Amino acid sequence: MAKNNVNPPKFAAWLIARFTPKHHQNALLGDLYEEYSLLQTQNPSVANCWFWHQTYLSGQTAFHRLVTNANVIKGIIFSIGLSIFTIIALLVMWLSSMDNVDGFSDGFWHSLLNGNVHLALLEGAFWSGTPEYVMKSVDDGIWSFIKLFIDVPAVMMATAPLFAIRYLSKTASVRLLCIASLLMVCVPYLYGMYLLSNHDYAATQTGPVLACMLLNVFYLVLPSCYFIAKRLRVERSKVW
Incomplete structure (x- = not known):
C-alpha cells in the first residue's frame, strides 16, 4: 500500500477495507491513497x-455482490420458507x-369464517396461547399429531403444483421459477379465502376449507425452497 504524509479520513478508509475483498484491498487502497494525495495538494475539501x-461506491458494489x-x-x-412452514404448523395446531x-x-370469529386465518398472527391471544396448544397437540400422541398435517384433498391439490415446480426447476430461469x-x-x-368470503358456509364446512388452504402451503413451501436452491446451484454465476 502506498505511504503518504497526508492520510484520508480513517473511518472512510476502514469502511473501504471492509467492503473490498482481501485480494483486492492493497491494490485498491494504494490507488485511492495516491489519488487522494494528489487531490489533497490541490483542494483538501474536494x-x-x-x-x-x-x-x-465501494459499499454499493459490496451490497450488490452480497444480494446477488x-x-x-x-x-x-x-429462512423465509422455514418461517412460513413453522407458522403454518402453529396455525394448524x-x-x-x-x-x-x-x-x-x-x-375476529367473523374474519376467520371468511378465510382470514392469517389475521390470527396479529392477535396477542394467538401467540400467548402457543405453548398450550402445541403441548396439547403433542400430548395427544405422535400419530394424532401427524394426522393433523394429513389432508387427502390438500395432498391431491398439492401434487400437480409440486411436479410443475420440479419441472420448472430443470427448465426455467431462477426468476421464473421463483415467480x-x-x-x-x-x-x-x-x-x-375467495370461496369462504363469497359463500355462506356453515362453521363445520369452513374447517375443511381452512385446512386445505393451510396444508397446501405447508406441503409446498419447503420443496419450493429446495428446488429454487437447486436451480441456483446451476445458475451460480449469474443469479438474476
Whole structure:
C-alpha cells in the first residue's frame, strides 16, 4: 500500500477495507491513497469529498455482490420458507385445538369464517396461547399429531403444483421459477379465502376449507425452497 504524509479520513478508509475483498484491498487502497494525495495538494475539501464518494461506491458494489450471491440468496430463501412452514404448523395446531376465540379482538370469529386465518398472527391471544396448544397437540400422541398435517384433498391439490415446480426447476430461469413457485404456493390459500368470503358456509364446512388452504402451503413451501436452491446451484454465476 502506498505511504503518504497526508492520510484520508480513517473511518472512510476502514469502511473501504471492509467492503473490498482481501485480494483486492492493497491494490485498491494504494490507488485511492495516491489519488487522494494528489487531490489533497490541490483542494483538501474536494479530496475528502472524493474519498467519501469512493467509500459510497465501494459499499454499493459490496451490497450488490452480497444480494446477488447465490449462497446468501439460498440462505434467505430457506429462512423465509422455514418461517412460513413453522407458522403454518402453529396455525394448524391452533385450529385443531381451538375451543373459542376468547381474548381475540371483536369480529375476529367473523374474519376467520371468511378465510382470514392469517389475521390470527396479529392477535396477542394467538401467540400467548402457543405453548398450550402445541403441548396439547403433542400430548395427544405422535400419530394424532401427524394426522393433523394429513389432508387427502390438500395432498391431491398439492401434487400437480409440486411436479410443475420440479419441472420448472430443470427448465426455467431462477426468476421464473421463483415467480411460479410463489404463485403455486399462494393461489390455493387465496382461492380458499375467495370461496369462504363469497359463500355462506356453515362453521363445520369452513374447517375443511381452512385446512386445505393451510396444508397446501405447508406441503409446498419447503420443496419450493429446495428446488429454487437447486436451480441456483446451476445458475451460480449469474443469479438474476
